[in-house]
Amino acid sequence: MTKKSVDSLISARWVVPVIPENTVLENHCLAIDQGNIIDLFPENELDSRGYQTANHERLDNHVLIPGLINCHGHAAMALLRGYADDLALQDWLDNHIWPAEGKWVGEQFVYDGTSLAIAEMLKSGTTCFSDMYFFPDQTARAAQKAQMRCQLTFPIFNFPSAYGEGPLDYIHKGLAIRDDYKNQQLVNVIFGPHAPYTVSDEAFEKIAMYANELDVGIHIHLHETAHEVAESIEQYGKRPIERLNALGILTSRTQCVHMANLNQQDIDIVNNAGSHVIHCPESNMKLASGFCPVHELQEQGINVAIGTDSAASNNDLDMFCEMKIAALLGKVVSGNPSAVNAHNSLRMATINGARALGLEDTIGSLESGKAADLCAINMGAVEAQPLYSPVSTLVYTNSGNRVEQVWVNGKMLVKDGELTTLNIEEIYQKALEWGQKIAGQVP
Ligand SMILES: [Zn+2]
Numbered sequence: 001m002t003k004k005s006v007d008s009l010i011s012a013r014w015v016v017p018v019i020p021e022n023t024v025l026e027n028h029c030l031a032i033d034q035g036n037i038i039d040l041f042p043e044n045e046l047d048s049r050g051y052q053t054a055n056h057e058r059l060d061n062h063v064l065i066p067g068l069i070n071c072h073g074h075a076a077m078a079l080l081r082g083y084a085d086d087l088a089l090q091d092w093l094d095n096h097i098w099p100a101e102g103k104w105v106g107e108q109f110v111y112d113g114t115s116l117a118i119a120e121m122l123k124s125g126t127t128c129f130s131d132m133y134f135f136p137d138q139t140a141r142a143a144q145k146a147q148m149r150c151q152l153t154f155p156i157f158n159f160p161s162a163y164g165e166g167p168l169d170y171i172h173k174g175l176a177i178r179d180d181y182k183n184q185q186l187v188n189v190i191f192g193p194h195a196p197y198t199v200s201d202e203a204f205e206k207i208a209m210y211a212n213e214l215d216v217g218i219h220i221h222l223h224e225t226a227h228e229v230a231e232s233i234e235q236y237g238k239r240p241i242e243r244l245n246a247l248g249i250l251t252s253r254t255q256c257v258h259m260a261n262l263n264q265q266d267i268d269i270v271n272n273a274g275s276h277v278i279h280c281p282e283s284n285m286k287l288a289s290g291f292c293p294v295h296e297l298q299e300q301g302i303n304v305a306i307g308t309d310s311a312a313s314n315n316d317l318d319m320f321c322e323m324k325i326a327a328l329l330g331k332v333v334s335g336n337p338s339a340v341n342a343h344n345s346l347r348m349a350t351i352n353g354a355r356a357l358g359l360e361d362t363i364g365s366l367e368s369g370k371a372a373d374l375c376a377i378n379m380g381a382v383e384a385q386p387l388y389s390p391v392s393t394l395v396y397t398n399s400g401n402r403v404e405q406v407w408v409n410g411k412m413l414v415k416d417g418e419l420t421t422l423n424i425e426e427i428y429q430k431a432l433e434w435g436q437k438i439a440g441q442v443p
Helices: 043-049 074-081 089-104 107-123 136-146 167-180 201-214 226-234 240-246 262-272 281-286 294-299 319-336 340-350 351-357 390-396 425-440
Strands: 008-015 025-033 038-043 057-064 069-072 126-131 149-156 187-193 219-224 253-259 278-281 302-306 373-380 403-408 411-415
Touching: 008 043, 008 373, 025 043, 025 281, 025 340, 025 411, 038 425, 043 281, 057 403, 069 302, 069 319, 069 351, 074 107, 074 425, 107 136, 107 411, 107 425, 126 136, 126 403, 136 167, 136 187, 136 278, 149 167, 149 240, 149 294, 167 187, 167 201, 167 278, 187 201, 219 240, 226 240, 253 373, 278 351, 281 319, 294 302, 294 319, 302 340, 302 351, 302 411, 319 340, 319 390, 340 351, 340 390
Parallel strands: 008 057, 069 126, 126 149, 149 187, 187 219, 219 253, 253 278, 278 302
Antiparallel strands: 008 025, 025 038, 057 373, 373 403, 403 411
């Protein structure tokens, strides 16, 4: 028979392809060529399939899943991890985070902070992250160095910052970055108006017009707190979702982050618009912002994905933790222990994230034709025994620490738990130096 040469083969004890749903394959093999998955088949068909490679990875005690997709964060804020904890959102932002950012945020802060976040995300199985922060060109630079996939949502505020003068300046800078990266396979650039309370009607109208003309997504914090909703009613006579819908912001390309404090009318508007919901359960719980009714949204057919938010309000970027909390919170909120089960949580962190980001043809599941963005978790640890259900064990038992291999576009970025494209010592040292500076221990 004719032999077909491929870049690599990966055999794993278990493979969870995510599509088809609720499936766990045993002793299967993935064939990868030119960054893409070209076949998934039972190990005992290895000879008959005729693939040939110099690079056959055998993961005898591992489960192989699609790389996790962290749909919301502010990566550079990893440098503010633990800087201000145990506070309500407005106090936390107004009196702690925004003053610290005003003092410290610049190009180097963003590059170093993002590199720190990327190291943590890759080592815990995340292969694609969405980011909203100042100097997104630096975020892109750090992601490109790591060869990690990302969605950059360039920030837009009414007020000036070290990065921009006002809404138009933010938009022009963001669109220029979009042009710079339009041919880069791993970087996608979309609009990131910060929130209803930090962006004017006039700016929203411009964003809606550009997004429509250019067919580009919009990513926004929305209905995070009850305070945000009350303030909007007072100022505009409308709830934030109602206001944004009237301004043309809510479409099938829109990613609504948080979505707590919802009523039925809010849910209907988002459902009719076909917008996506990004659930950030740990951040919502930590800031006591409220909860996103995931089960209810899913029952109505709304796509829900997961994000960690920044390390300043989480305080880690481990998507396995986030999956577990999403599952647990979904049960508490709905009063139903069957709601948001382990498979559902894994879908939220993979294929649903891909759909939200408009990348469902590229990532989010292990199917032929998709990019080889993968994560292998060692299930041999004592705390994972006995193993009745690989997906339950993945979601409910702190698996981020057991990630051993991670690939993006077929390239191995984590090998035996170590980063292959980044210098961890250098990243660690930079984080240490920033921490000392920000804490005021060095001038
Ligand atoms: Zn956020």
